[in-house]
Amino acid sequence: MKAVCYMGVEKMSVETVPDPTILNPRDAIVKISSTCICGSDLHLYDGFVPTMEQGDIMGHEFMGEVVEVGAGLKPDKLKIGDRVVVPFTIACGNCFFCKKQLWSLCNNSNPNYWMAEEMMGFSPSGLFGYTHMMGGYAGGQAQYARVPFADVGPIKVPEGIPDEKAIFLSDIFPTGYFGAVMADIEPGDTVAVWGCGPVAQFSIRSCFMLGAERVIAIDRFDYRLRMAQAGGAETINYEEVDDVVQTLKDMTGNIGPDRCIDAVGMEAHDHGLMYMIDRAKQKARIELDRPVVLRQAIQACRKGGTVSVPGVYAGFIDKVPMGAFMNKGLTMRAGQTHMMRYMKPLLDKVEKGEFDPSFVISHRVPIDRAPEMYKIFRDKKENCTKVVLDPWADGAHAA
Amino acid sequence: MAENARIRITDAGRGRSRSMSPQRWGALIGGGALAIYGITRRSPLGIALATGGGSVALLAATRKPSPESSASATILINSTPQEVYQFWRDFENLPRFMNRLETVSKLNDRRSRWVALGPGGKPIRWDAEIINERENEHISWHSLADSDIQVDGRVDFRSAPAGRGTLIDVHIEYSPSLGTGNTLANFLNKGANFIMRQDLRRLEAMIEAGEIPTIEGQSHGRRDFLTGVMRVADPTRPIPVRSNLKDTFAARRRMA
Numbered sequence: 001m002k003a004v005c006y007m008g009v010e011k012m013s014v015e016t017v018p019d020p021t022i023l024n025p026r027d028a029i030v031k032i033s034s035t036c037i038c039g040s041d042l043h044l045y046d047g048f049v050p051t052m053e054q055g056d057i058m059g060h061e062f063m064g065e066v067v068e069v070g071a072g073l074k075p076d077k078l079k080i081g082d083r084v085v086v087p088f089t090i091a092c093g094n095c096f097f098c099k100k101q102l103w104s105l106c107n108n109s110n111p112n113y114w115m116a117e118e119m120m121g122f123s124p125s126g127l128f129g130y131t132h133m134m135g136g137y138a139g140g141q142a143q144y145a146r147v148p149f150a151d152v153g154p155i156k157v158p159e160g161i162p163d164e165k166a167i168f169l170s171d172i173f174p175t176g177y178f179g180a181v182m183a184d185i186e187p188g189d190t191v192a193v194w195g196c197g198p199v200a201q202f203s204i205r206s207c208f209m210l211g212a213e214r215v216i217a218i219d220r221f222d223y224r225l226r227m228a229q230a231g232g233a234e235t236i237n238y239e240e241v242d243d244v245v246q247t248l249k250d251m252t253g254n255i256g257p258d259r260c261i262d263a264v265g266m267e268a269h270d271h272g273l274m275y276m277i278d279r280a281k282q283k284a285r286i287e288l289d290r291p292v293v294l295r296q297a298i299q300a301c302r303k304g305g306t307v308s309v310p311g312v313y314a315g316f317i318d319k320v321p322m323g324a325f326m327n328k329g330l331t332m333r334a335g336q337t338h339m340m341r342y343m344k345p346l347l348d349k350v351e352k353g354e355f356d357p358s359f360v361i362s363h364r365v366p367i368d369r370a371p372e373m374y375k376i377f378r379d380k381k382e383n384c385t386k387v388v389l390d391p392w393a394d395g396a397h398a399a
Numbered sequence: 400m401a402e403n404a405r406i407r408i409t410d411a412g413r414g415r416s417r418s419m420s421p422q423r424w425g426a427l428i429g430g431g432a433l434a435i436y437g438i439t440r441r442s443p444l445g446i447a448l449a450t451g452g453g454s455v456a457l458l459a460a461t462r463k464p465s466p467e468s469s470a471s472a473t474i475l476i477n478s479t480p481q482e483v484y485q486f487w488r489d490f491e492n493l494p495r496f497m498n499r500l501e502t503v504s505k506l507n508d509r510r511s512r513w514v515a516l517g518p519g520g521k522p523i524r525w526d527a528e529i530i531n532e533r534e535n536e537h538i539s540w541h542s543l544a545d546s547d548i549q550v551d552g553r554v555d556f557r558s559a560p561a562g563r564g565t566l567i568d569v570h571i572e573y574s575p576s577l578g579t580g581n582t583l584a585n586f587l588n589k590g591a592n593f594i595m596r597q598d599l600r601r602l603e604a605m606i607e608a609g610e611i612p613t614i615e616g617q618s619h620g621r622r623d624f625l626t627g628v629m630r631v632a633d634p635t636r637p638i639p640v641r642s643n644l645k646d647t648f649a650a651r652r653r654m655a
């Protein structure tokens with residue numbers, strides 16, 4: 001089959017690799033109909049998350065048809081022919097964490113638990129196509145994928161819903177929603193969202209679903225800011241203001257946004273000396289992540305407010321204003337999304353026609369073009385917001 | 400992270416002169432993690448880290464062991480003491496989650512024959528006898544005379560508070576007898592606590608999830624040589640380190 005493989009930093013390649021096979025009783029094989037490139041994949045592309053290896057199959061946002069099931073799967077849960085969306089977190093369903101619905105913290109789905117344990121004390125759940133530290137599972141930017149614990153994660157999609165409306169249930173729609181849930185929004189709240197990428201776009205809309213009065217979205221790309229405005233947000237282009245924190249104060253009667261969401265993560269961009277230092281440290285691997293947004297969010301947040309961090313960090317950060325965080329009595333919440341909590345309710349919204357997630361798609365291309373799309377998406381060229389790959393279309397022509 | 404890395408290398412160096420197995424183990428993991436970390440970097444620094452880390456790991460793995468040793472580990476499993484006890488009491492189940500055990504066969508209700516995988520794939524055998532047990536709470540056993548190795552083991556099962564399942568504590572003491580001593584301890588000493596912790600993780604997965612998570616045998620694209628170095632450094636992999644480095648690399652690289 002064809003698969004997008006990591007061949008080194010900024011080197012992706014579409015390779016022909018063996019088709020996946022069932023390795024465990026609760027595995028299923030899915031024939032993939034649609035798959036996407038995520039902002040999280042860019043952290044791998046840029047080489048900032050340790051334990052990627054040459055030859056690893058990328059991708060964690062995919063859907064398709066079940067073509068093979070392991071002996072441990074009951075037909076009432078999953079059977080051949082089912083059309084499913086697969087969540088990017090892998091969970092066993094029976095451990096302490098799964099029982100508490102902390103799906104992305106499953107204790108039993110990372111075969112390389114010890115690697116993550118080395119870096120973080122304990123390991124979160126396994127993830128598709130997201131480093132060996134996170135399990136080393138082959139990902140879904142391919143024609144087929146092996147899905148472990150397939151009776152827990154994948155959710156069946158009714159025939160009437162086309163791929164483009166269902167595919168984002170695999171990650172970014174629930175993740176954006178999770179970002180808003182973690183912010184503890186109360187009716188009347190003002191929420192500041194850093195980033196206007198696809199995750200942020202879903203966060204913005206989810207904030208309103210959860211009762212926010214105002215959302216202020218921050219980015220530097222006009223086309224992404226416009227998409228945020230279309231979702232009801234006011235916007236700040238951080239390149240056009242002197243000081244994002246002061247601007248947020250000015251926009252909120254000097255009280256600050258009640259809730260702050262970091263939907264940017266470890267590769268935040270900025271100007272000035274601090275940013276140069278962070279960048280240099282990151283290049284030298286002294287600091288793994290650039291916490292520009294985290295610093296701003298903690299400074300800007302109203303006293304007693306909440307900072308929600310769906311943006312991905314991988315390692316260590318410097319100069320985070322812990323004093324501000326402590327003395328202002330803030331709450332911070334973070335995590336990979338507990339996917340299985342939100343997939344079904346959000347699918348219901350789509351099914352009822354209340355919400356159409358396909359608005360974020362900017363590019364639909366054959367999988368062969370994945371390597372160049374990584375670059376276009378990373379550099380935010382061609383007004384790129386979200387790339388959906390067709391694993392079966394042949395030819396090199398854009399859709 | 401680079402600072403971290405440097406600390407690890409110095410620690411490993413110190414461990415070498417002190418000849419204490421925990422330090423050696425620390426070096427192995429540190430070295431392995433370092434190699435893995437280095438490999439993800441395509442920079443000269445990365446390659447230096449990778450090769451440096453890998454050799455720290457190899458050095459640690461081949462250093463002469465102390466003659467006697469022990470291992471302990473503990474784990475909380477979301478299940479009842481009865482279930483875990485029964486699973487464990489049937490010693491033939493142990494190789495299902497203990498990576499380095501080849502087979503355990505029952506000789507009678509109290510006696511069993513154990514075969515473990517030593518370095519170079521050389522089997523190490525011993526017969527064990529249960530010396531004490533309390534249903535759903537405790538099992539202890541020791542090895543009998545003319546075994547390749549002396550092993551005393553015990554495992555305790557306790558209900559965790561607040562209905563959180565079962566706490567399992569395992570402790571094993573072993574002293575290699577003459578002859579096979581060196582190779583044996585060499586393989587066992589490769590971080591006995593660490594190995595036991597990994598074994599218990601697999602037990603947790605077996606009991607809670609019904610299967611042990613794996614990626615071995617999955618597809619991937621072209622690997623490179625450095626990845627082979629990393630495979631050798633990965634202390635959780637069961638393939639014994641052979642004398643021929645090239646074969647070892649090749650064997651490890653065949654695995655996902």
Ligand SMILES: NC(=O)c1ccc[n+]([C@@H]2O[C@H](COP(=O)([O-])OP(=O)(O)OC[C@H]3O[C@@H](n4cnc5c(N)ncnc54)[C@H](O)[C@@H]3O)[C@@H](O)[C@H]2O)c1
Nearest residue numbers: 039040195197198199219264265268269310311312336337
């Ligand atoms: N928690 C989870 O489970 C989860 C799941 C998926 C993605 N993520 C993470 O969410 C983040 C966003 O993903 P995405 O797909 O939207 O990525 P993306 O790269 O498309 O979007 C990131 C956006 O942040 C903007 N940005 C950069 N620096 C900024 C700054 N200083 N201030 C404001 N905006 C800034 C960029 O211009 C870009 O528009 C990533 O870190 C990704 O890894 C987390």
Ligand SMILES: [Zn+2]
Nearest residue numbers: 038040061171
């Ligand atoms: Zn994603």
Ligand SMILES: [Zn+2]
Nearest residue numbers: 092095098106
């Ligand atoms: Zn679990």
